[in-house]
Amino acid sequence: MPSPYPLRNLTTPSPPLLHFLPSTHFTLSFFHPPLFHSHAMMLSFSSSASSSSSVSSSSPSTSSTPQQHHEQHSQNNLNQHKLSHVLKYHNQTKHNFNHYARGPHGLDWANQPNPFRRYLSAPLISLLHPQPPYQPPLYHSLFLSFPSPHPISQSTISQFLFYSLALSAWKTTGFSTWSLRVNPSSGNLHPTEAYIVAPPIPSISDSAFVAHYAPKEHSLELRAQIPSGFFPKFFPPNSFLVGLSSVFWREAWKYGERAFRYCNHDVGHAIGAVAMAAASLGWDVKVLDTLGCEELKRLMGLHVFPDFEIPSRVVRGKIPEIEFEHPDCVMLVYPRGVDGFDVNWKELSEAILGFDKLEWQGKPNYLSKEHVCWDVIYRTAEAAKKPLTLGDKFSVEPFQRSxxxxxxxxxxxxxxxxxxxxxxxxxxxxxxxxxxxxxxxxxxxxxxxxxxxxxxxxxxxxxxxxxxxxxxxxxxxxxxxxxxxxxxxxxxxxxxxxxxxxxxxxxxxxxxxxxxxxxxxxxxxxxxxxxxxxxxxxxxxxxxxxxxxxxxxxxxxxxxxxxxxxxxxxxxxxxxxxxxxxxxxxxxxxxxxxxxxxxxxxxxxxxxxxxxxxxxxxxxxxxxxxxxxxxxxxGPVLDKRIMSLPAYPGPDVDA
The missing domain is CATH 3.40.109.10 (NADH Oxidase)
Incomplete structure (x- = not known):
C-alpha cells in the first residue's frame, strides 16, 4: 500500500503504487505530470477504450396504485441520482497519464492525523498478551479445516484482536518513529476503527457491552452496557459482534478525493484479518449486511459524533466534524459448526435503534488541529449508504476447503x-x-x-x-x-x-x-x-x-x-x-x-x-x-536504515 512508512522530511507526496503489461498494436503518446517526470513517454496498446457509463431506471409495477406509483417513481429517481453520483465519483477519481485525481499538493506534517482514536474518560480494560497453552494451527491448515471452537474469554478475545487488528511492531530511523499493524493500510494511515459488542465476559465486563478497541494499548475502552437479553435473543451462544468504521480524514490528509477508495480497501483488509484470526480459534465470521447505516451507527455508538453538514466545495481550516467515523459493517463471530439459525432482522433493528438511549462513556479525542474537507468523499459516502433491507435471511454456508x-x-x-x-x-x-x-x-x-x-x-x-x-x-x-x-x-x-x-x-x-x-x-x-x-x-x-x-x-x-x-x-x-x-x-x-x-x-x-x-x-x-x-x-529489499522495535510495550508516540 502506498508509502508504508512516513518520511517526515518530504514536502511532496511520495509516489503511490501499482502494475501491468505490454502489447504491440497501436501507439499512445502521453506526458507525465510534473510531480513525477516531464518528458514524453510512449506506450503501445492493442485497442483504444473510452470510459462511459449508462444508467437505466426501473419502471414501477403496472398493478400499483397511483400513490404507490408516485412513491416508486420518487424512489427510482433517488436511486438513479445516487447511482449517477457514485459513477461520477469513480470516474472523477481516476488517475490518467495526463492528470491525477485531486489531492494535496504537499503533505501538511503539522496536521497529520493521529492514527489512534481514544475515548477520553471511558474505562480502559487491558487485555492479556496471549501466550496460548495449546499449539496454534499451521497457516495453510486453516484453508482445509477449522480447529475446534474455543470459548469466549478475556484470553481468547485478546488473542483474536492481537492476531487481527493489533500493533505488530514499531519502526524507527532515529529521527522518526511509527507503528505497524497486523492489518495493512494505505500509506500506513489506518482509517479503520474497530468495536466489540459482546455478552458478559469475566475480567472484561460483568454485563453485555460495547467497547472500542485501542490497538496502541491492546485494550478495550468500555463505551456502554447493553441489555442482558440482547445476545440470547438474537444470536447463538458463544458469539459476539465486531464493528468496523472509517475516519475518512486520515486517508484524505494524504490522498485527497481518492481516499474513499483506499478507506474501503482497508475495510476489506480488516475483514480478512478478522476472519483469519477467528478461524485460528475455531470461530466463523459473517458480515451482517442486512443491517443499515443507522443500525451500525447506534450499535457502535457513533451517533455521539456531531452532525456534519457537507460543504459544496473543498474547504480548508479547523473542521473537527470531519473526524467523525463512518459506519462500515458489523460482523457476527460465532463458533464453527453451529447449525443454521435465523435472525429476526426487524426486531434486531428495533433493539439496536434503542441503543442511543444507553449511557455512552468517553469523548472522542481530536486527531488534527486543521483539516481539508474533500466534499466529494462525504457526498459519495452518503450516496452509497445502505439502509436496512428486511427480507434477507441469514444463512450459515457450509465451509468449503481450498x-x-x-x-x-x-x-x-x-x-x-x-x-x-x-x-x-x-x-x-x-x-x-x-x-x-x-x-x-x-x-x-x-x-x-x-x-x-x-x-x-x-x-x-x-x-x-x-x-x-x-x-x-x-x-x-x-x-x-x-x-x-x-x-x-x-x-x-x-x-x-x-x-x-x-x-x-x-x-x-x-x-x-x-x-x-x-x-x-x-x-x-x-x-x-x-x-x-x-x-x-x-x-x-x-x-x-x-x-x-x-x-x-x-x-x-x-x-x-x-x-x-x-x-x-x-x-x-x-x-x-x-x-x-x-x-x-x-x-x-x-x-x-x-x-x-x-x-x-x-x-x-x-x-x-x-x-x-x-x-x-x-x-x-x-x-x-x-x-x-x-x-x-x-522478493523484498529490506531498508537497513530502519530499526524494528517490539509492538508492546511501545514508545509513547502517536504515529
Whole structure:
C-alpha cells in the first residue's frame, strides 16, 4: 500500500503504487505530470477504450396504485441520482497519464492525523498478551479445516484482536518513529476503527457491552452496557459482534478525493484479518449486511459524533466534524459448526435503534488541529449508504476447503506467525523467482468457492471470503514476471463462473484464453498473451519507484490488477455495493499478503494506478468491469536504515 512508512522530511507526496503489461498494436503518446517526470513517454496498446457509463431506471409495477406509483417513481429517481453520483465519483477519481485525481499538493506534517482514536474518560480494560497453552494451527491448515471452537474469554478475545487488528511492531530511523499493524493500510494511515459488542465476559465486563478497541494499548475502552437479553435473543451462544468504521480524514490528509477508495480497501483488509484470526480459534465470521447505516451507527455508538453538514466545495481550516467515523459493517463471530439459525432482522433493528438511549462513556479525542474537507468523499459516502433491507435471511454456508497443489512451499509457520510478520514491501529485488506450483497454490487460496472447481466458482464459501455474504464480483488480471516454468505474460483468474462469457466478450478478441501448462483443473486461470510485462507494469503503476532505485510493480515475481464487475452490480444489487466491491478486493489482497509471507517472500498493495489505460490494455470499453486495486508479490529489499522495535510495550508516540 502506498508509502508504508512516513518520511517526515518530504514536502511532496511520495509516489503511490501499482502494475501491468505490454502489447504491440497501436501507439499512445502521453506526458507525465510534473510531480513525477516531464518528458514524453510512449506506450503501445492493442485497442483504444473510452470510459462511459449508462444508467437505466426501473419502471414501477403496472398493478400499483397511483400513490404507490408516485412513491416508486420518487424512489427510482433517488436511486438513479445516487447511482449517477457514485459513477461520477469513480470516474472523477481516476488517475490518467495526463492528470491525477485531486489531492494535496504537499503533505501538511503539522496536521497529520493521529492514527489512534481514544475515548477520553471511558474505562480502559487491558487485555492479556496471549501466550496460548495449546499449539496454534499451521497457516495453510486453516484453508482445509477449522480447529475446534474455543470459548469466549478475556484470553481468547485478546488473542483474536492481537492476531487481527493489533500493533505488530514499531519502526524507527532515529529521527522518526511509527507503528505497524497486523492489518495493512494505505500509506500506513489506518482509517479503520474497530468495536466489540459482546455478552458478559469475566475480567472484561460483568454485563453485555460495547467497547472500542485501542490497538496502541491492546485494550478495550468500555463505551456502554447493553441489555442482558440482547445476545440470547438474537444470536447463538458463544458469539459476539465486531464493528468496523472509517475516519475518512486520515486517508484524505494524504490522498485527497481518492481516499474513499483506499478507506474501503482497508475495510476489506480488516475483514480478512478478522476472519483469519477467528478461524485460528475455531470461530466463523459473517458480515451482517442486512443491517443499515443507522443500525451500525447506534450499535457502535457513533451517533455521539456531531452532525456534519457537507460543504459544496473543498474547504480548508479547523473542521473537527470531519473526524467523525463512518459506519462500515458489523460482523457476527460465532463458533464453527453451529447449525443454521435465523435472525429476526426487524426486531434486531428495533433493539439496536434503542441503543442511543444507553449511557455512552468517553469523548472522542481530536486527531488534527486543521483539516481539508474533500466534499466529494462525504457526498459519495452518503450516496452509497445502505439502509436496512428486511427480507434477507441469514444463512450459515457450509465451509468449503481450498484446493491443494502442494504444501511444501509453506515454511511451517503458524497462522499467528504469518499474520504478525506480515509487512508491506517497499522494494522488490528483481531477482527472486517462485515455482509454478507455488504460484498455482497461491491462486487456489484466492478462489471464493475453494476446491469446487473452476466451473463452479462464485459463492463465497472458502476462508476468508466466506465472511462476505454476496457472490464473488472481483477477478484478477495477472502479470507474470518471474515464475519458473510459466511464460512471462498476461493471465486472468476468473473468480465467478457466471462472468466468464461476459469477460471474454468484453476483452480483446486476440486473447488466447488457454489453460497454462500444469494448471490444476480446479483453478480457472487462463493465459491471455505471452509478453515481457515489466516495463508496462512500471508505467501503469504511476511509474512508482519507492526508493527511486527499484520498480515495485515490475521487479516482483508477479503483479495483478483486481477487476470488479461494477456497473451491472450497482444496477442489480443497488448502489451500496460500490464500497463493498472495494471490500472484496481488500479481502483478496489480505490473502495475497499472507500467502506471500507464508512461502517466504513479501507483497504490497498498490492503490495508485492509471485506471483507464489498464482498461484499454484489456480492451474494456465501458464501466462493466473496472480496475479497483492492484498488488505485487515478490522478493523484498529490506531498508537497513530502519530499526524494528517490539509492538508492546511501545514508545509513547502517536504515529
Amino acid at each position: 484446493g491443494v497443489c502442494g504444501e511444501g512451499f509453506y515454511k511451517g509457520l503458524t497462522m499467528r506467525e504469518v499474520v504478525r510478520k506480515r509487512r508491506s514491501a517497499v522494494d522488490m529485488d528483481g531477482v527472486t523467482k517462485i515455482e509454478r506450483d507455488a504460484f498455482y497454490q497461491i491462486l487456489l487460496h484466492c478462489l471464493p468457492s475453494g476446491c469446487m472447481g473452476g466451473g463452479k466458482q462464485g459463492r463465497q464459501l472458502a476462508l476468508p471470503f466466506r465472511a462476505l455474504p454476496w457472490d464473488a464480483e472481483v477477478h484478477a488480471a495477472l502479470f507474470v514476471h518471474r515464475v519458473v516454468g510459466l511464460p512471462e505474460g498476461l493471465y486472468f483468474l476468473v473468480r465467478n463462473k457466471n462472468h466468464f462469457d461476459e469477460l471474454k466478450k468484453a476483452m480483446l478478441p486476440d486473447f488466447l484464453w488457454t489453460k497454462p501448462e500444469g494448471c490444476p483443473d480446479e483453478l480457472p486461470l487462463y493465459e491471455l498473451l505471452r509478453s515481457d510485462c515489466q516495463q508496462l507494469a512500471k508505467q501503469l503503476s504511476c511509474h512508482q519507484c519507492i526508493t527511486f532505485l527499484k520498480d515495485i510493480a515490475s521487479d516482483g515475481c508477479f503483479s495483478l490488477g483486481m477487476l470488479a464487475r461494477m456497473e451491472p452490480t450497482l444496477h442489480e444489487k443497488n448502489v451500496w455495493m460500490y464500497p463493498r466491491l472495494f471490500w472484496e478486493t481488500g479481502v483478496l489482497g489480505q490473502v495475497l499478503y499472507l500467502e506471500a509471507h507464508a512461502i517466504g517472500i513479501s507483497a504490497t498493495g498498490i492503490g495508485c494506478f492509471f485506471d483507464d489505460p489498464v482498461h484499454q490494455l484489456l480492451g474494456l470499453k465501458d464501466s462493466t468491469f473496472q480496475s479497483l486495486y492492484h498488488f505485487t508479490v515478490g
